[in-house]
Amino acid sequence: MNILEIKNLSLSFKSNQGVISVLENVNLSIEKDKTIGIVGESGSGKSITAMSILGLLPKNAIIDSGEILFSDGDQKINLIDLNEKELQKIRGKHISMIFQEPMTSLNPSVKCGIQVEEAIMQHTKISRREAHRKVIDLFDEVKLPDPERIFSSYPHEISGGQKQRVMIAMAISTNPKILIADEPSTALDVTVQKAIIELLKDIQSKFGISILFISHDLAVVSQIAHNVLVMYKGKVIESGTKNEILFNPSEAYTKGLMSCRPDTTKKQERLSTLSDYMNKTEKKSVVRKVRENNEVLLEIKSLSKKYITERNIWGVEKKANKAVDNINLKVFKGETLGLVGESGCGKTTLGRIIAKLIELSSGKVFYNGHSLGDLSKKELRKFRRKVQIIFQDPYSSLNPSKTIGNLLTEPLVVHNIGKNASERKQLVFDIFDKVKLNESSYYKYPHEFSGGQRQRIAIARALILKPDFIICDESVSALDISIQAEILNLLNDLKDEFNLTYIFISHDLSVVRYMSDRIMVMQNGKLIEINQAEIIYNSPSSDYTQRLIDSIPRITNN
Numbered sequence: 001m002n003i004l005e006i007k008n009l010s011l012s013f014k015s016n017q018g019v020i021s022v023l024e025n026v027n028l029s030i031e032k033d034k035t036i037g038i039v040g041e042s043g044s045g046k047s048i049t050a051m052s053i054l055g056l057l058p059k060n061a062i063i064d065s066g067e068i069l070f071s072d073g074d075q076k077i078n079l080i081d082l083n084e085k086e087l088q089k090i091r092g093k094h095i096s097m098i099f100q101e102p103m104t105s106l107n108p109s110v111k112c113g114i115q116v117e118e119a120i121m122q123h124t125k126i127s128r129r130e131a132h133r134k135v136i137d138l139f140d141e142v143k144l145p146d147p148e149r150i151f152s153s154y155p156h157e158i159s160g161g162q163k164q165r166v167m168i169a170m171a172i173s174t175n176p177k178i179l180i181a182d183e184p185s186t187a188l189d190v191t192v193q194k195a196i197i198e199l200l201k202d203i204q205s206k207f208g209i210s211i212l213f214i215s216h217d218l219a220v221v222s223q224i225a226h227n228v229l230v231m232y233k234g235k236v237i238e239s240g241t242k243n244e245i246l247f248n249p250s251e252a253y254t255k256g257l258m259s260c261r262p263d264t265t266k267k268q269e270r271l272s273t274l275s276d277y278m279n280k281t282e283k284k285s286v287v288r289k290v291r292e293n294n295e296v297l298l299e300i301k302s303l304s305k306k307y308i309t310e311r312n313i314w315g316v317e318k319k320a321n322k323a324v325d326n327i328n329l330k331v332f333k334g335e336t337l338g339l340v341g342e343s344g345c346g347k348t349t350l351g352r353i354i355a356k357l358i359e360l361s362s363g364k365v366f367y368n369g370h371s372l373g374d375l376s377k378k379e380l381r382k383f384r385r386k387v388q389i390i391f392q393d394p395y396s397s398l399n400p401s402k403t404i405g406n407l408l409t410e411p412l413v414v415h416n417i418g419k420n421a422s423e424r425k426q427l428v429f430d431i432f433d434k435v436k437l438n439e440s441s442y443y444k445y446p447h448e449f450s451g452g453q454r455q456r457i458a459i460a461r462a463l464i465l466k467p468d469f470i471i472c473d474e475s476v477s478a479l480d481i482s483i484q485a486e487i488l489n490l491l492n493d494l495k496d497e498f499n500l501t502y503i504f505i506s507h508d509l510s511v512v513r514y515m516s517d518r519i520m521v522m523q524n525g526k527l528i529e530i531n532q533a534e535i536i537y538n539s540p541s542s543d544y545t546q547r548l549i550d551s552i553p554r555i556t557n558n
Contacts, residue, residue: 002071003177003210004030004095009052009066019062022048023234026066030178035204035211037225037242039218039257041274041480042451045234046214047100050180053079053212054095055087070094070178093123096171098164100183105167106155112163113139113151116170123174138169142199160343161192165199172203179203180212185220186478189342189507190551197223216480218258219553222246230254243557252277260485262514264554267534270492271485271514296369297469297501298331298354303363305349305525323349325525327363333468336495336502338516338533340509340548346525347505351471354503355389356380367469385415388462392474394454398446404457405442408464415465427464434497435460435490452483456490463494473505488515509545510552513537521545 011023023045030036038046051057053068068079070090079090099105107115116138117131126134132151139147142165155163164184171179181200185193201224204211215221221228221242228245230238230253238251249255256277262268304326310319324346331337339347352358354365356372365372367383375383391397398407408428409421418424429439435456446454455475462470472491476484488511495502504515512519512533519536521528521544528542540546 001032002029003032004053004071004212005067005069006049006053007067007069009049009068010064011048011052011057011066012062012064013058014060014062021234022061023052026231026234026236028229028236028239030210030212031226032177032210033204033208034226035213035224037213037215037221037228038231039215039221039228039254040231041216041257041482043233044231046216046231047182048234049231050097050182050212050214053178053180054091054097055079055082055084092119092176093174094176095178095180096174096176097180097182098167098171098184100186106163108155110154111151112153112155112158112166116166116173119170120173134173135169138173139166141172141203142166142169143195144169159192160188161195164188164192164196168196168199168203172207172209175207176209178210178212180214182214183216184213186215186217190509190548190553191342193220193553194223194551200224216257216482217261217553218246218254218481219261219555222555222557223553230257246555247557257482258555260481262488262510264510264552267513267537271489273485273489274482293332293334295333296330297333297367298329299366300327300329300354301364301366303327303329303350303353303365304361305346305353305358306361322525324353324360327527329520329527329530331469331501331503333501334499335517336504336515338512338519339503339505339522340507340512340519341522341528342507342548344524345522347507347522348473350522351389351473351503351505355387355471356383357389381415385465386467387469387471388465388467389471389473390455390458390462390475392477394451394458395446397458398454400446402445403442404444404446404449407446407457408461411461411465417465428460431460431464434463434494450483451479452486455479455483455487459487459490459494463498466498467500469501469503471503471505474507476511477506477508484511491515507548508552509537509548521548 006026006028009023009026012019012021026049028036038049040046063080069076070079113135116135120131120134135151136147139150144150144162144165150158150162185196200211203209213221213224225242228242229236230245230251232253237253238245245254256274259272260274262271303324304322305324306320306322308317308320312318327350341347353360405428409424412418412424412427418427428442432439432441437456449457476487479487494500504512506512516533518530519533520530523544528544536545537549540549
């Protein structure tokens with residue numbers, strides 16, 4: 001029995017350029033107690049389809065045709081025909097949604113428990129005391145540690161995985177019939193991602209909820225979906241059972257999505273991209289050997305970084321959190337050192353200490369044999385030119401009020417590179433060519449680009465000063481799998497062309513394995529193990545590393 005059916009849904013957006021078609025004749029059905037996975041890249045129409053169900057479309061949206069039929073007992077309701085007041089009775093109560101980014105979905109100024117409590121009281125006639133008790137039970141149901149503490153915590157005081165569990169608790173608080181999960185595990189640690197998937201499956205089994213699960217990653221969808229629907233440019237290009245789509249896809253686009261993810265059975269020479277399949281071009285074969293250069297470029301000795309969390313009335317430290325704890329490390333010229341671990345393990349802190357963005361508490365960092373703590377202002381200026389960092393979220397690291405041309409010429413001006421504005425502009429165009437951006441990008445603003453294009457801009461900004469050493473801090477974790485493959489291939493091409501050295505930070509061991517010559521594993525600020533990438537991946541010496549490997553999503557028919 002289908003609890004929801006979308007029939008021939010077509011939708012457009014009104015814009016200054018005219019009417020733009022966004023969805024074209026979309027059909028899907030969700031069975032009771034089953035999960036349907038919608039897969040596709042950003043812009044394929046996945047989220048707009050979900051928003052259409054809940055009537056959460058932007059004001060410039062026009063529904064051209066179609067029906068969205070929700071089964072309420074023996075009655076079928078066309079959700080498109082409902083007004084806002086009528087939709088409010090469906091939204092949250094019968095159909096709930098878990099949004100992609102819990103930090104932006106949760107109110108930062110209201111305690112987590114109060115937010116869930118308010119959602120319950122909006123749809124049920126119970127007292128606040130009863131609602132409080134139900135929230136505690138829900139937090140326990142979604143396996144949040146110390147539910148009373150989480151209830152009284154603000155969103156910024158809990159981890160990303162815990163915030164997502166709060167969102168799940170809110171979504172199931174009214175016992176809905178349908179749960180829409182829009183990229184609920186994107187950018188989360190692989191261990192947390194696995195736990196969230198298992199939690200959703202448990203909730204479905206216990207409460208009989210139907211789930212619409214949206215993702216760009218077929219491996220993640222294979223962990224939870226019964227049926228799969230693939231979208232491309234607003235159209236459903238193929239649909240069927242999970243096994244039909246995953247093990248016998250008919251479309252080149254679907255085959256491309258499956259092949260973009262790094263292989264978990266072997267280390268590849270180069271990642272396949274969607275264009276390889278869509279354009280039927282031959283894949284390049286670039287042999288990347290493990291580098292065995294003994295020239296030390298960076299050395300870390302007994303490095304620690306602590307944050308004081310509590311002081312006494314005289315200002316003396318009472319409690320402290322060690323973000324990085326006694327790390328010793330050498331990075332060799334021309335290698336890629338992968339740095340992996342869960343959120344909070346100290347990866348980013350270590351990267352930022354190396355880049356001199358934050359100060360260490362104790363220990364030494366040497367670059368090209370020189371202690372960073374002993375550099376003069378002039379030497380530090382040269383160091384900042386030679387060591388660059390690519391951040392996780394290019395949108396928040398690019399000034400939205402400046403054009404890309406200004407953003408890339410600014411470091412040239414600061415470091416006195418180029419004789420005049422014309423020469424600097426040409427240097428920017430040269431770097432655009434390297435990262436495959438058009439010259440027209442020079443005059444545009446960050447918001448005018450896609451996520452993958454913004455990441456290329458961030459890479460261009462790091463390369464413009466011709467550095468020797470680049471720290472990639474989770475620089476592909478929030479990207480579509482297809483875009484991720486392009487960026488990873490680009491980073492390797494640039495490394496070979498400019499003889500770069502990388503520290504590649506990520507929580508995803510499959511990506512780190514593909515990129516790295518050696519891998520370093522961190523947990524709770526400590527170095528757990530370090531070795532060649534294939535040795536770490538195939539024969540880890542710690543249970544923690546094995547758990548990270550076991551949590552990597554794989555396409556499965558279970």
